[in-house]
Amino acid sequence: xxxxxxxxxxxxxxxxxxxxxxxTILQSINPQSVPLHPNLDPLIFETKIMTKFCGSLMGLGNxxxxxSAEVGQDILDxxxxxxxxxxxxxxxxxxxxxxxVDNYSPQFIAGxxxxxxxxxxxxxxxxxxxxGQSAYMGCIGNDPFGKQLEECAAADGVCVHYMKDxxxxxxTCAVLVKGGERSLVxxxxxxxxxxxxxxxxxxxxxxxxxxxxxxxxxxxxxxSVDSLKIVAEHALANNKTFCLNLSAPFIIDxxxxxxxxxxxxxxxxxxxxxxxxxxAKKHNLGDDLKEVALKIAASPKKNASKPRTxxxxxxxxxxxxxxxxxxxxxxxxxxxxxxxxxxxxxxxAFVGGFLAGLLEGKDVGSCVEAGHWAARxxxxxxxxxxxxxxxxxx
Numbered sequence: 001x002x003x004x005x006x007x008x009x010x011x012x013x014x015x016x017x018x019x020x021x022x023x024t025i026l027q028s029i030n031p032q033s034v035p036l037h038p039n040l041d042p043l044i045f046e047t048k049i050m051t052k053f054c055g056s057l058m059g060l061g062n063x064x065x066x067x068s069a070e071v072g073q074d075i076l077d078x079x080x081x082x083x084x085x086x087x088x089x090x091x092x093x094x095x096x097x098x099x100x101v102d103n104y105s106p107q108f109i110a111g112x113x114x115x116x117x118x119x120x121x122x123x124x125x126x127x128x129x130x131x132g133q134s135a136y137m138g139c140i141g142n143d144p145f146g147k148q149l150e151e152c153a154a155a156d157g158v159c160v161h162y163m164k165d166x167x168x169x170x171x172t173c174a175v176l177v178k179g180g181e182r183s184l185v186x187x188x189x190x191x192x193x194x195x196x197x198x199x200x201x202x203x204x205x206x207x208x209x210x211x212x213x214x215x216x217x218x219x220x221x222x223x224s225v226d227s228l229k230i231v232a233e234h235a236l237a238n239n240k241t242f243c244l245n246l247s248a249p250f251i252i253d254x255x256x257x258x259x260x261x262x263x264x265x266x267x268x269x270x271x272x273x274x275x276x277x278x279x280a281k282k283h284n285l286g287d288d289l290k291e292v293a294l295k296i297a298a299s300p301k302k303n304a305s306k307p308r309t310x311x312x313x314x315x316x317x318x319x320x321x322x323x324x325x326x327x328x329x330x331x332x333x334x335x336x337x338x339x340x341x342x343x344x345x346x347x348x349a350f351v352g353g354f355l356a357g358l359l360e361g362k363d364v365g366s367c368v369e370a371g372h373w374a375a376r377x378x379x380x381x382x383x384x385x386x387x388x389x390x391x392x393x394x
Contacts, residue, residue, distance in 0.1 A: 052206050052210075053135055053159050053203075053206050053207045053210050054132075054210050055132055055133040055134055055135055055159065055207075055210060055211065056133050056134075056210070056211055056212045056213060056359050057118065057121055057122070057125075057133055057134040057135070057211055057212075057213050057214075057215070057355060057359060058134070058135050058136070058137070058207055058208055058211035058213070058214050058215070058231070059114040059115060059117065059118035059134070059135070059136040059137070059214075059215045059216070060114065060136070060137050060138065060194075060214070060215075060216050060220060060227065060228065060231055061112055061113060061114025061115055061136070061138050061216060061217050061219065061220045062112045062113070062114070062138055062139075062171060062188060062191035062192070062194075062217075062219050062220060062223060063110070063111075063112045063115050063136070063138035063139070063140055063149055063153075063160075063162065063170075063171060063191055064111045064112040064115075064149075064171040064172060064173045064186065064188070064191060065108060065109075065110065065111060065145050065146075065148055065149040065152070065170055065171070065172045065173070066107075066108070066109040066110075066111035066172075066173045066175050066383055066384075067097055067100050067101065067106045067107075067108060067172055067173070067174050067175065068106055068107045068108075068109060068175035068177060068382065068383055069100050069104035069105070069106035069107070069175070069176065069177065070104070070177050070178070071100075071104060071176045071177065071178055072178065073178065075096075075099070075176065076176060076178065076183060079092065079093055079096050079185070080092070081093075081176060081183040081185065082183060083178060083179075083181040083182065083183050085183055085184070087184070087185055087186070088185075088186055088187070088188070089174075089185050089186060089187040093174075093185050093187070094187065096174050096185060097145075097172050097174055097187070100174060100176075107382075107383075107385070108148050108149075108152055109152060109383050109384065109385055110149055110152035110153040110156065110158075111173055111383070111384065112138065112171070112191065112219075113217040113219055113245070113247060113347075113348050114136070114138070114215060114216060114217040114219075114220065114245075114348075115136050115138065115153065115158075116345055116348035116349070116352070116384040117215060117217070117348045117349070117351040117352040117355065118134050118135075118136045118158055118215065118352065118355075119153065119156045119158055119352065119384070119386065120348065120349045120351075120352025120353060120356075120374050120378070120384070120386070121134055121351075121352040121353070121355040121356045121359070122134040122156060122157045122158050123156060123157070123352070123386045123390045124352065124353060124356035124370065124374065124390050124392055125356050125359065125360075126157050126390065127389060127390035127391065127392060127393070128356075128360065128392075128393060128394050130359075131157055132157065132159065133359065134157070134158050134159065135158065135159040135160070135161060135207045135211065136153065136158050136159070136160050136161075137160070137161050137162065137163070137194075137198065137199075137204065137207070138162060138163070138191060138194060139162065139163040139164070139165055139190045139191055139192075139193045139194040139195075139198075139223075140162045140163075140164060140165070140170040140171070140190050140191070141164065141165050141166075141168050141169040141170040141189065141190040142164045142165070142166050143169055143170055145169065145170040145172055146162070146164065146170040146190075149162075149170060150162065156386060159207070161201075161203050161204060161207060163193075163194055163195065163198035164190075165190040165193045168189050168190040168192075168193055169187075169189045169190060170189060170190050170191075171186070171187060171188045171189045171190055171191035171192075172186075172187050172189070173185065173186045173187070174186075174187075175383060177382065182342070182344070184344075191223070192222075192223055193223075194220075194223050194224050194227055195224065195227070196224060196226045196227045196230055198227075199227060199230050199231070208231055208234055209234070211240070212240050212241065212359075213240065213241045213243065213355060213358060213359060214231050214232070214235050214240065214241065214242050214243060215243040215244075215245075215351065215355060216228055216231070216242075216243070216244055216245075216262070217244075217245040217247045218244065218245050218246045218247030218248065218251040218252075218255075218259065218262075219247050219248070219251065221251060221255050221258040221259060221262060222251070222255060222258075225258050225261055225262070228261075228262055229261070229265075232262070232265035233265075235265065235267075235303075236265060236302050236303050239303065239305065239306075241267045241268065241358070242265045242266055242267050242268075242303075243266065243267065243268040243269075243270070243351075243355065244262050244263065244265070244266040244268070244269050244270070245269075245270040245271060245347075245351060246259065246269070246270070246271035246275040246276075246279060247271070247275065248275065249274055249275055249278035251275075252275060252278045252279050252282055253278060253282065256282065259279075263296075263299065264300055264301060264302045265301075265302055265303070266301070266308060267303065267306060267308060267309065268308070268309045268310075268311065268354075268358075269296060269297075269308060269309070269310045269311065270311050270313070270347075270350075270351050270354075271311075271312060271313075272312065272313050272314065272315070272347055273289060273312060273313070273314040273315070273317075276289050276292055276293070276312045277289070277292075279292070279296070280292040289312055289314075289320055290320055290322070290327045290329075292312075293310045293312055293320050293321070293322035293327055294310075294322045294325065294327055296308070296310045296322070297309065297310045297322045297323055297324070297325075298325070307323050307324040308323065309321065309322070309323040309364060310322045310323070311354070311368070313347060313350055313371075313375075314332075315332075315343075315346075316332050316334060316335070317332065318330055318331050318332060319332065319350075319368055319371075319372070321364055321368060323364070328364075328365075330365065330368045330369070330372070332372055333372065333376065335376055335379065335380070339380055340379055340380070341379065341380050341381060341382055342379060342381065342382055342383060343379050344383060344384070345378045345379075345383060345384030346375040346378055346379050347375070348378075348384055349371075349374040349375045349377065349378035349379075349384060350371035350372065350374060350375040351371065352371075352374050353367075353370035353371035353372070353373055353374030353375065353392075354367045354368065354370060354371035355367075356370055356374075356394075357369075357370040357371070357394065360394045362394060366394070370392065370394070373392050374392070377390075
C-alpha cells in the first residue's frame with residue numbers, strides 16, 4: 001500500500017512516501033515512529049517512490065472527518081443536542097468541533113458515505129491480496145482537519161486525491177457518545193464545493209482512466225451533477241461499471257431531476273427499504289418492494305449492453321436483488337442484540353463489501369454475502385471503524 005503522508009515521531013514530523021507490507025519483515029523500527037493502524041503492521045515499512053495510480057475502484061463524494069468522543073450530559077446541554085439524533089450544524093454548534101479536539105481526546109475517522117464504502121472495499125481487497133486498488137475524490141479545506149482526513153483515509157489504504165478549498169473548512173461530523181447512544185452534528189462545509197475542474201487534473205484523469213468500477217452516493221447529487229456526469233460518461237464510453245446509491249429519502253424527494261439524470265447511467269443501484277419506498281411513492285410504483293426493484297431495474301438506461309442490477313437492503317431482513325426481469329432475496333444472518341454497538345455505517349459497509357466482491361469477479365449472490373459480512377462487522381464497532389485486519393476471504 002503506497003501513499004505519501006506526514007508521520008510524526010517524538011522529535012519531528014517527516015513527510016515521505018511509505019509502502020506498508022503485510023506480514024513481511026522488512027525492517028524493525030521503533031513502534032512509536034509511525035501511526036498505529038489495525039490494517040497495517042506498525043513494525044515494518046519501506047520507503048518507495050509514489051507511482052501512477054493503477055487501481056480498479058474510484059469513489060467520488062462528500063468527505064467528512066468524523067470526530068467521535070465520549071461526553072457527558074453537560075456538553076449535550078450546552079449545544080442543545082439530543083441523543084439518537086442527527087442534525088446539520090447551525091451557527092451555535094460550530095465551536096463544538098474544536099472543543100472535542102481540545103478537551104475530549106477524540107477518535108478521528110475518515111467519513112462520508114462514499115468514502116466509508118471505498119475504505120471498506122479496500123480493507124477487504126487488501127485482505128485478499130489486492131492492496132492499493134481504490135481511490136477517492138471529494139473536496140476538503142486546506143486545514144488541520146483536512147490533513148487529518150487525508151491521513152485517516154491513507155492509513156486505510158485508499159489513494160485520496162482531494163480538491164482543496166482555500167476559503168472553506170473541511171467538512172466534519174461531531175459524534176457525541178453517551179451511554180452507548182450518540183448525537184451527530186454534521187457541518188458539510190468544503191464538501192459542498194467540489195468542482196468539475198478538479199477532474200481535469202492529470203492526477204484525476206489517471207485515477208478515473210485506470211478504474212473499472214465507479215461508486216457515487218446520492219448525497220453528491222446536491223453538490224455537482226456535472227462532475228458525476230464526467231465520470232459516468234467515461235464509464236459509459238468505455239463500457240465500465242457505474243454504481244449509484246439513492247442515499248436518503250430527502251435526495252429522492254427534493255433532488256428528483258438529479259436522481260433521474262444519474263440513474264440512467266447506473267449499472268448497479270443501491271438503497272435501503274425506506275429510500276426504496278420513497279422512490280416508489282414519488283414515481284407511483286406501488287408498495288411491493290420486489291416489484292419496485294424490478295421496475296427500477298427495467299427503467300431507461302444509457303448502456304443497453306448490460307442490464308441494471310438493483311439492490312435493496314432492509315436491515316436484518318432479507319436483501320432484495322432485481323436484474324433482467326428476475327428478483328431474488330438473500331437472507332441476513334441475525335446478530336445477537338448484545339453484540340450490536342452502532343448501526344451507523346451499516347449501509348456504507350454493505351456497499352463496500354459488495355464492491356469488493358464485484359472487483360473479485362464474483363457473482364451477485366457472493367457480492368451480497370460479502371456485503372452482509374461487512375455490514376455485520378461494522379455494526380459491532382463504534383462508527384465505520386476498521387478496528388482490525390479483515391478476516392473475510394473470497
